[in-house]
Amino acid sequence: xxxxxxxxxxxxxxxxxxxxxxxxxxxxxxxxxxxxxxxxxxxxxxxxxxxxxxxxxxxxxxxxxxxxxxxxxxxxxxxxxxxxxxxxxxxxxxxxxxxxxxxxxxxxxx
Amino acid sequence: xxxxxxxxxxxxxxxxxxxxxxxxxxxxxxxxxxxxxxxxxxxxxxxxxxxxxxxxxxxxxxxxxxxxxxxxxxxxxxxxxxxxxxxxxxxxxxxxxxxxxxxxxxxxxxxxxxxxxxx
Numbered sequence: 001x002x003x004x005x006x007x008x009x010x011x012x013x014x015x016x017x018x019x020x021x022x023x024x025x026x027x028x029x030x031x032x033x034x035x036x037x038x039x040x041x042x043x044x045x046x047x048x049x050x051x052x053x054x055x056x057x058x059x060x061x062x063x064x065x066x067x068x069x070x071x072x073x074x075x076x077x078x079x080x081x082x083x084x085x086x087x088x089x090x091x092x093x094x095x096x097x098x099x100x101x102x103x104x105x106x107x108x109x110x
Numbered sequence: 111x112x113x114x115x116x117x118x119x120x121x122x123x124x125x126x127x128x129x130x131x132x133x134x135x136x137x138x139x140x141x142x143x144x145x146x147x148x149x150x151x152x153x154x155x156x157x158x159x160x161x162x163x164x165x166x167x168x169x170x171x172x173x174x175x176x177x178x179x180x181x182x183x184x185x186x187x188x189x190x191x192x193x194x195x196x197x198x199x200x201x202x203x204x205x206x207x208x209x210x211x212x213x214x215x216x217x218x219x220x221x222x223x224x225x226x227x228x229x
Contacts, residue, residue: 001170001171001172003154032214034213034214034215036214036215036216038155038216044221045204045219045220045221045222046155046204046206046216046219047219048215048216048217051209051213051214051215051217052212052213052214052215057217089154089155091155091157091215091216093214096171097168098157098168098170098171099145099157099160099170099208099214100157101147101154101155101156101157102154103154104154104155
């Protein structure tokens with residue numbers, strides 16, 4: 001299984017909105033609606049911000065939203081804040097009952 | 111609040127077998143799935159394996175020949191063994207709870223433990 005494809009980096013100014021894409025295949029992203037997104041701050045444990053494509057866990061800011069079209073999922077962060085600066089990873093449950101992650105995207109708040 | 115804590119050797123030599131343990135507290139180890147995920151320095155996350163509290167397992171095909179995951183519900187622990195390690199196995203190893211039943215995501219994570227393989 002190959003890693004899902006994410007942009008290496010994205011950046012935006014405070015208050016802006018931006019999206020991170022996650023492209024896979026019909027065996028993973030396109031197979032089920034089981035795409036999740038994780039935020040990792042340096043030295044911290046990963047934190048889930050979106051699961052099942054577009055569901056937000058309790059306690060996660062409404063500024064985080066997710067969507068999917070075909071074999072590409074997207075994480076959108078609106079009203080960008082300094083605290084959003086982190087690494088973001090998508091993950092998908094595959095048709096082989098396995099998990100695959102994206103290569104990760106470094107988000108910089110300018 | 112569920113908490114997970116990894117424990118491991120820190121430094122290993124090539125060809126040795128890595129043994130990691132994850133202790134679950136603040137909640138029951140039953141009836142959930144539990145997983146190991148790793149992150150080599152400067153690289154992305156890689157799923158390694160998951161196990162159900164009853165013992166059913168699934169492995170990353172690229173690591174399957176070298177990996178064994180097990181669970182000890184009496185100790186609220188699950189473990190990972192990775193044989194014949196090389197420098198490519200140097201990584202931060204995370205343990206996490208894997209939510210299934212139509213959800214399929216990792217909701218609780220440990221802080222991670224760095225394992226370095228070097229001669």
